[in-house]
Amino acid sequence: MITLYNTLTRQKEIFTPLKKVVTMYSCGPTVYHDVHIGNHRSFLIADLLKRTLLANKLPVKHIMNITDVGHLTDDGDAGQDKLEVGAARENKTAWEVARHYEAGFKKDLKALNIIRPKKFTRATENIKIQIALVKKLEALGHTYRTSDGIYFDSTTIENYGALAGLQHVDLQAGSRISIGEKKHETDFALWKFSPAGTKRQMEWKSPWGVGFPGWHIECSAMAMKYLGETIDIHTGGIDLIPVHHTNEIAQSEAASGKQFARFWMHSAFVLEHDQKISKSKGDFKTLQWITDHGFSPLDYRYLTLQTHYRKELNFTLEGLEGARRARQQFVALVTGAPKRGMILPTVYADFLSALTDDLNAPRGLGILWDMIHSDAAPADKRATLLLADKILGLNLAKEKRLKLTTTKLPKEIAKLAEQRVIARETKDWAGADHLRTELLARGYSVTDTPEGQVVARMI
Ligand SMILES: [Zn+2]
Secondary structure, three states: OOOEOOOOOOOOEEEEOOOEEEEEEEEHHHHHHHHOOHHHHHHHHHHHHHHHHHHHHOOOEEEEEEOOOOOEEOOOOOOHHHHHHHHHHHHHHHHHHHHHHHHHHHHHHHHHOOOOOOOOHHHHOHHHHHHHHHHHHHHHHOEEEOOOOOOHHHHHHHOOOOOOOOOOOHHHHHHHOOOOOOOOOOOOOEEEEEEOOOOOOOOEEOOOOOEEOOHHHEEEEHHHHHHOOOEEEEEHHHHHHHHHHHHHHHHHHHOOOOOOOOEEEEOEEEEEEEEOOOOOOOOOOOOHHHHHOOHHHHHHHHHHHHOOOOOOOOHHHHHHHHHHHHHHHHHHHHHOOOOOOOHHHHHHHHHHHHHHHHOOOHHHHHHEEEEEEEOOOOOHHHHHHHHHHHHHHHHHHHHHOOOOOOOOOOHHHHHHHHHHHHHHOOOOOHHHHHHHHHHHHHOEEEEOOOOOEEEEEEO
């Protein structure tokens, strides 16, 4: 039995698919910049969900979109298209920027051992179905025209904002921002016109005029095209709830008259120094940053498994260090223990039931650590860990025995490293921790492996 927390009902519910195959849609990246590790968390969680469903013998049809047009810098339909911003920043065309960052994103997914969706769907390759959906909404009386586009009238449907727990009255009363020609603050663009006298790099003809689709309409159109009018599970980051997902529901359900997604699953933010990681701050951490600092992308994957997906994850270098140590102990067991062990059925059953209980990966890891510290045969521990890893996705079966890097350390660093070895040998744990902090502060990471301490330069 699988239970999942549904944002729509704000409770855990038993999940069963509508048909034989689970239909799953994940909002993908806007490809105008590198994806930061906060966004990657939501893709890792979608992957954990998919692997959990597969481990429960449920086939999954998974679609992920690539937003390569129409996502504006301002959620309220103002601002510039992010792709054009990226193009100006890099002195490239919007098309070049889109393809470049899409390729980078796919490379990241591979490095994180995320199972590829059945299909990546680009907004720019699905313009026709987006126009068709807007036409349908227009025919049903849900739209109106302003000087800059075609808008969805959010008061033409009941329950607008139910996903976010928004209330129309509050929104209207609390509205202080200028809404321009929009009739209501919560109305949103379905189609935007290219500004008069200018030619955008990405624009298409439509029954209403030359322009480009709004951001939200792409997800509704592509989800319904590839997965049907009612899908089983829709995933995304928690930041998408109030506007993007709320609007996806509004326009999809207005068009089809059916429930759009049965389960909405949202992963919480990654924080750094108690603040949300976001691109707008300029300095943001990417997977490249992780590898540049001597970590594997899979260390980050392990880190995300240590916190339940609905809780905020505080990202620190020490936390990542801890994740690496833990993952390397897994690797040491898989590469070091004898092969041909038997799976420990109770351990695996407990592990699986933790994951099927709303993806409780931290509890699942705890169960595996209890097993590792138990007196079960190493070969059996190994077999069980490898089976569990089909869900965790740490790619343990592919890992080779760890090689120790022998970088030459500056004298003072070598001295601190040596003091730490002595501290550990004399079981002076506080002293060893203090020396680790000291080494970290000087830009060196410390990892304790079964073969000994490894000190490496981070930057
Ligand atoms: Zn979306």
